[in-house]
Amino acid sequence: MNPSKYRRSLIIIFFFLFCCSTVEAQNLFANPGFEAINNCIEFKADCSPEAWFNIPAGNFLVNGRIAPRPVIGNMVLIVPVGSVLANFNHPRYVYTGLCCQLVAGEKYDLSFYLNTAKNNFKQLAFYFTEKEPMLATVKNLSATPSVIITKENVDGDYKDWKHVKCEYLATGNEKFFTITTAGLAEVEYSMGDAMNKSGDVLYFIDEIKLQAQGNAPVCAQYEANITKMFDYNYRHTNNVPVFKEEPVIAPVVKFTTDTIVIPDLLFDIGKYDLKPGLKNILDSLVTKLTIKKFLTIGITGHTDNSGNENKNQVLSENRAITIKNYLTEKIPGAAEKITAAGKGQYFPVAENATATGRQKNRRVEIVITYLNINK
Template identity: 30%
Template sequence: MFIFCLNARADGQNLLANPGFEDINICTEFNAPCSRAGWFMVLKGFRGKLPVKSGERALPFTFENYYAPFKRAFPYSKILCPLLPGKDYKLQVWLYTGKKAFSHLDVLFTLSDPSRLNVRFGKFEYTLRFSLGDIVERRKDGWILLSKNYIPKEKYRYIVIGNLSNDAEAPRNRKEKNLNGGELDFWIDDISLTATDSTWSPCLEYKQTLSQLYDEKRRHTSFASLDEERNKTPTPLWSEKNSLRPVDPVKQDTLIIPGVVFGVNDSKIDAAGKAVLAEFAERIRLLNVKSIRISGHTDDTGTDTLNKVLSLKRAESVAAYLISKLPQLTEHVVTNGYGNKLPAALNDTPENRAKNRRVEIVVSYVELRGLRRNE
């Protein structure tokens, strides 16, 4: 069983990861922040400054381009539990359209990873559409809350958001058309997809799917997908003629540091924790390390803000100790503090809360061919 932070408006457990888009993905291709964790983009990305409805981040996308009407972007994610045919669900999303009057927002539910769909405009059939009648709240800063119920006919696994209309928007005036290269950019925030049935309970793969979404770091690799095709890679550019060596597969080594190595509300590592980290440092010393992702986690005791700060401080404390042992890997280390957003167990007993107080270290590396691990 797994608990995830929910939008306060949700009737039940949110089936969408990172609904407030506060957590950032560190892409493996560049080892740098490049998108919202758990969410992906089909087609064009976004550039420019963005507003937020709450917190520090929202998710921007290109609704349309006045010069190239079908140059659009479609945020998508994997639903944490498959939608059950015949069951009633509620989808809510905060939307900001800037100076553009709201007309519609489309949603497409799919069975497979949307990035592999080969569908041309004119053939799209959106699953549901938000229109003016679906606005349930308006804020003075321009954000609107859209809400709609939906009963699926199939066991959908993915959600896509954007403008699936076959018609092109027209600018009201020349100035609007010239703004930002003709792009019409929208932003979404605090999205929730919940089952309205009070007897509904999370599926067994809820936690596994959530972990998969956060662990998928690739954003610049065209063949990467979240379904059964996700682990297939293109044929390596290799031949006897050019003697190019196939790309070595990236492997991972993981270590979980329990919260007991820290004092209460403290980030200082005790002697036992340092001993474990020293042994781990020796284990990875000779590896061809690509990245070391260190994430701190807490239980649900205390406020979200304090938990996030504490979890980050603990992650940074672990990172500092590892770097002291392996200074050559300094540039490969990335730290995050997730607070109580990604618990390993329910926060219902002292034992389970102890499981949630932890620091996770994930080392991605390439084991060079011809060399043994202990050389």
């Protein structure tokens, strides 16, 4: 094989491997080239780039001789930075939602092309926020911008455009990105700086990117967040959020109870040992309690008023304790949730004057309390 052809082949293979192994991180800005244009419902016309919003609501026109040729494509983002009219020379805002919330501790590269229509570039302030900016709240932005862009951030030229790049260390709360002059020193403009009949002073941005330096994974909501911003068509409606917060519905907490009455027929007369029939009932109850979580179980023994009062009290207590011990043995870890008490002859449910009434009074009540949370 010809040595020069061999070297050329190695170079080609190396170049191919290098290019294929370099995977660019996902851009966290939707519509970064501003080519997709929103058709505003209220105007029935194209009005501004999809996924980018103005506060206060407005649409900025530019004198044709001033508007720059885009870096790529046909559109740019217009950013109002001031006015030649003193009464209107106050901060305005352009914002977007991030496709993914930033990851705490991750470093991100923020870059874009900037054109100031041959005016001197002063400064720009960028704010990363957790809450979506609204007309009523945007003035509450921190006095300290997340990033201040100055001439020092310019790292290259492309025709009439400056390429700008900076680094940002995320706190993990960032969901929205705002471009403004708020938080910066006020700049006075002359009438010659006006770029339209309204006296606005404008900057132009194109091909903006926000990318993680590391291997921060793309969130599951990436595509959904883009769709949500693109689907919002009232581009000039103030105080109507794109990302509406879902109402927090407090869970409804309810306590329900079941009562099981164990008749005295399941005990021998004057005894508290568990008979086979009673054990079968308790085993069925244990099966239910292992499926349906309970909060507490209260076991109370009762007697009629026949015989000795003290003996009746002790018998009622022993019957309740025996059932508690059986359930505790069958349900591990439930001892603290189960209580047992004897009420003797003092809480009858029927007249003690008849045999039928006395039989009803001789009983053990098991009251089970459940905690139900409906979300």
